[in-house]
Amino acid sequence: MKRRTLAALAALALSAASLPALAQTTPPKTLKVVAHADLKILDPTFTTAYISRNFGHMVYDTLFAQDATGKPQPQMVEKYTTSKDGKQWSFTLRPGLKFSDGAAVTSADAVASLQRWAARDSLGRAMTGVGAEWKATDARTLTLTLNEPFGMVLDALAKPSGFPPVILPERIAKLPAASPLTEVVGSGPFIFKRDEWVPGNKTVFVRNPNYVARSEPPSGLAGSKKTTLDRVEWLYLPDANSAVSALKRGEVDYIEQLAPDYIAPLRTDSNIKIGSGGAYQGFLVMNQLHAPFDNPKVRQALLQAVNQERFVAAMGFPLDMRMAYCATYFICGSPNDTSAGAEPFRKADVAKAKKMLADAGYKGEKVVLMVPSDVPYLNAEALMAAQTMKSIGLNVDAQTMDWASIGARRAKRDAPDAGGWNIYVTVAGEFDVNSPISNAYLGAACGNTLPGWPCDKKLDELRTAWLKETVPAKRKELLDAFQTRAYEAVPYINAGQYSAAFAARASLKGLDKMWAGMPTVWVLDK
Amino acid sequence: MGYIVRRFLSTLPVMAVVAVVVFLLIHLSPGDPAALIAGDLATTEDIDKLRAALGLNLPLWQQFGLWIGKIFTGDLGTSIFTQVPVTQLLGQRLEPTVSIAALTMLITLVTAVPLGTLAAYFAGTWIDRLVMLFAVLAFSVPVFLIGYLLVYTFAVQLPWFPVQGYVNFSEGPGAWLRALVLPCVNLALVYIALVTRMTRATVLEVLHEDYIRTARAKGLGVLPVLGHALRNAAIPIATTIGAGIALLIGGVVVTETVFAIPGVGRLVIDSVQRHDYPVIQSVLLLSAGVYVLINLLIDLSYRLFDPRIQY
Numbered sequence: 001m002k003r004r005t006l007a008a009l010a011a012l013a014l015s016a017a018s019l020p021a022l023a024q025t026t027p028p029k030t031l032k033v034v035a036h037a038d039l040k041i042l043d044p045t046f047t048t049a050y051i052s053r054n055f056g057h058m059v060y061d062t063l064f065a066q067d068a069t070g071k072p073q074p075q076m077v078e079k080y081t082t083s084k085d086g087k088q089w090s091f092t093l094r095p096g097l098k099f100s101d102g103a104a105v106t107s108a109d110a111v112a113s114l115q116r117w118a119a120r121d122s123l124g125r126a127m128t129g130v131g132a133e134w135k136a137t138d139a140r141t142l143t144l145t146l147n148e149p150f151g152m153v154l155d156a157l158a159k160p161s162g163f164p165p166v167i168l169p170e171r172i173a174k175l176p177a178a179s180p181l182t183e184v185v186g187s188g189p190f191i192f193k194r195d196e197w198v199p200g201n202k203t204v205f206v207r208n209p210n211y212v213a214r215s216e217p218p219s220g221l222a223g224s225k226k227t228t229l230d231r232v233e234w235l236y237l238p239d240a241n242s243a244v245s246a247l248k249r250g251e252v253d254y255i256e257q258l259a260p261d262y263i264a265p266l267r268t269d270s271n272i273k274i275g276s277g278g279a280y281q282g283f284l285v286m287n288q289l290h291a292p293f294d295n296p297k298v299r300q301a302l303l304q305a306v307n308q309e310r311f312v313a314a315m316g317f318p319l320d321m322r323m324a325y326c327a328t329y330f331i332c333g334s335p336n337d338t339s340a341g342a343e344p345f346r347k348a349d350v351a352k353a354k355k356m357l358a359d360a361g362y363k364g365e366k367v368v369l370m371v372p373s374d375v376p377y378l379n380a381e382a383l384m385a386a387q388t389m390k391s392i393g394l395n396v397d398a399q400t401m402d403w404a405s406i407g408a409r410r411a412k413r414d415a416p417d418a419g420g421w422n423i424y425v426t427v428a429g430e431f432d433v434n435s436p437i438s439n440a441y442l443g444a445a446c447g448n449t450l451p452g453w454p455c456d457k458k459l460d461e462l463r464t465a466w467l468k469e470t471v472p473a474k475r476k477e478l479l480d481a482f483q484t485r486a487y488e489a490v491p492y493i494n495a496g497q498y499s500a501a502f503a504a505r506a507s508l509k510g511l512d513k514m515w516a517g518m519p520t521v522w523v524l525d526k
Numbered sequence: 527m528g529y530i531v532r533r534f535l536s537t538l539p540v541m542a543v544v545a546v547v548v549f550l551l552i553h554l555s556p557g558d559p560a561a562l563i564a565g566d567l568a569t570t571e572d573i574d575k576l577r578a579a580l581g582l583n584l585p586l587w588q589q590f591g592l593w594i595g596k597i598f599t600g601d602l603g604t605s606i607f608t609q610v611p612v613t614q615l616l617g618q619r620l621e622p623t624v625s626i627a628a629l630t631m632l633i634t635l636v637t638a639v640p641l642g643t644l645a646a647y648f649a650g651t652w653i654d655r656l657v658m659l660f661a662v663l664a665f666s667v668p669v670f671l672i673g674y675l676l677v678y679t680f681a682v683q684l685p686w687f688p689v690q691g692y693v694n695f696s697e698g699p700g701a702w703l704r705a706l707v708l709p710c711v712n713l714a715l716v717y718i719a720l721v722t723r724m725t726r727a728t729v730l731e732v733l734h735e736d737y738i739r740t741a742r743a744k745g746l747g748v749l750p751v752l753g754h755a756l757r758n759a760a761i762p763i764a765t766t767i768g769a770g771i772a773l774l775i776g777g778v779v780v781t782e783t784v785f786a787i788p789g790v791g792r793l794v795i796d797s798v799q800r801h802d803y804p805v806i807q808s809v810l811l812l813s814a815g816v817y818v819l820i821n822l823l824i825d826l827s828y829r830l831f832d833p834r835i836q837y
Binding site for chain 2: 038180199405409
């Protein structure tokens with residue numbers, strides 16, 4: 001009896017002793033994400049690549065952030081003031097903000113970061129153009145002085161994409177801007193694990209213990225980014241079939257951008273949830289230095305022939321994820337959605353386009369179309385472009401090459417028969433398209449250096465006027481006037497709008513809180 | 527010994543030619559890493575600045591000199607994109623590729639040589655036809671298709687193996703092996719087909735030799751006779767296997783892609799796609815070195831199988 005009692009007590013003691021051990025061995029809560037691309041550049045203020053932008057939002061924070069309705073909200077900022085004339089701004093940082101290395105975030109860090117950002121970003125440059133001067137007045141306060149009012153100060157500081165103004169430590173922000181930054185120290189929700197980074201395969205993040213969350217619930221990129229996830233792994237699985245199999249099997253939790261061909265089959269799987277991954281528009285970018293697209297009437301003729309729905313259908317997007325027609329240059333459904341100037345081009349009309357081309361005096365010049373071979377959806381878009389151009393009688397020379405070659409060739413100003421080009425296709429996400437200023441392809445300042453080289457003085461004047469205007473009603477008028485002029489000058493052609501798709505294990509919690517267009521994975525739980 | 531030294535020295539000019547050809551091929555092909563890094567919305571001004579920062583605006587001879595100079599000091603350079611040293615990238619990628627190559631060759635050896643020998647011994651019978659049918663199928667069906675079938679069957683429907691990924695040996699031999707089974711079986715099928723056919727052909731030839739007839743006449747059993755035959759058929763088989771290993775090191779791209787294995791093959795493809803010059807140059811130069819070394823080892827191995835060979 002005694003022996004039994006002793007044994008029972010020993011067993012009890014052993015189990016009690018093992019409890020903390022069990023608690024310690026609880027596996028970390030890891031979210032495995034199939035990223036849309038391989039992370040190469042760790043500096044979101046150096047490249048406009050979306051994967052680097054997403055990386056930036058994982059590890060850095062911004063002074064302001066767009067909420068789910070697109071409005072800028074204070075993020076690292078506690079409070080701010082602006083003078084009546086809109087030329088003086090003051091921002092106070094939230095108390096207690098820390099970088100992942102434990103150092104306090106100061107206004108000097110913010111000033112250095114914003115100066116670095118302003119040298120690169122279109123909005124930053126525009127602010128510099130109106131004399132923007134940043135100063136740290138004390139450890140938590142920074143001021144902005146402008147020579148004239150600027151309608152988009154908060155939008156600029158909350159810019160979510162294409163060079164987001166992330167806040168870095170001053171010592172890093174002041175490094176030469178000629179090369180991408182390699183040291184990653186931010187005050188965002190996660191820490192980048194450099195020792196576990198396998199370029200071309202895996203990027204690992206762990207929860208940032210120094211992250212100081214806002215009290216507001218998450219909304220878009222704004223609000224609290226406090227997460228219950230211990231670890232996030234971005235996996236790069238270049239084979240779509242392997243990614244889908246891994247999701248079905250539960251080896252991964254989330255595919256950031258699902259290949260269109262898999263949308264329909266996965267919808268029948270109750271273990272998988274398909275959601276919107278944000279709006280995108282296809283672009284036909286024309287070289288306006290050389291014939292025939294140096295003639296706006298030829299550009300209008302091609303615009304008249306473009307059947308947007310056919311383009312996005314060819315790219316593989318199902319009916320409910322593509323729009324039949326989108327009139328605006330600024331994303332249908334966005335705050336800047338407008339149909340001004342679009343009426344003559346609303347319905348694709350090949351016969352009318354043929355006549356417009358003849359009236360434009362097209363002389364049968366060869367049109368060099370660069371067709372990407374290595375990006376399936378762009379390849380489909382380019383083939384549709386070739387077919388559309390041929391249908392109205394343009395003499396198309398479709399030249400197939402990889403995207404890297406297109407990237408190099410599109411920067412050349414040479415004549416098309418001397419190594420230059422006439423037209424190529426691309427796509428852009430909503431945050432890089434949704435206003436006259438974020439949409440760089442609408443920058444028509446003569447002498448600019450963006451491939452395509454649109455040059456239209458009136459369009460550029462309207463763009464600047466819209467940028468500076470602070471009264472909402474007047475801004476709307478200027479926006480309409482800008483788009484009306486864009487339909488006359490045709491800086492590029494909108495080839496249709498579609499919604500990218502994500503796929504996730506249905507068991508993931510918080511999927512409904514994710515912001516379309518940006519993988520705000522910190523809201524997820526499993 | 528003299529032969530080995532001579533052979534080794536003879537590889538140096540080969541490597542020099544490879545270095546020049548690889549450098550020129552990569553740098554003269556269209557495409558600009560700076561344009562890719564800068565992104566879709568970059569201006570030509572931004573791209574030009576970046577090219578200057580990366581040293582890509584220097585004359586080609588100067589870029590070549592800088593690269594070769596670094597190689598002699600053991601520095602393979604730094605990836606233009608990730609700013610990670612090439613040696614570190616290679617270090618991360620070598621283990622998966624070497625693991626795949628080793629396990630694939632092991633599977634090939636233990637399967638193909640007996641199969642080929644069996645087919646040769648029973649030449650013309652249903653056993654021979656069955657083995658040859660398998661060999662033809664395994665060689666003809668594309669690797670990616672077999673890969674998808676393996677994943678669907680043994681990872682999705684029967685969850686025995688993982689769909690994708692690689693587990694380092696240090697994380698446990700069991701998990702390492704489990705992650706490697708499907709990719710290695712996938713890749714081995716091609717080599718099994720190749721080596722089976724080669725073994726069958728050479729063993730069949732040897733089985734008609736006089737000394738085999740003599741051995742049979744003396745009453746030797748099947749296994750000793752096949753042992754005699756195999757030893758004499760070993761040189762072409764070793765050559766095929768050696769060439770296979772060299773091809774494996776550089777050519778497992780499809781398997782690595784289907785199974786998301788971060789090996790050297792995918793490193794090369796990714797680097798070529800984005801024109802990451804330092805990575806492509808170094809990996810190709812190293813691959814050429816491995817190829818040359820394996821050829822040397824195969825040549826040297828001939829003496830093991832045939833002591834009559836003198837160098």
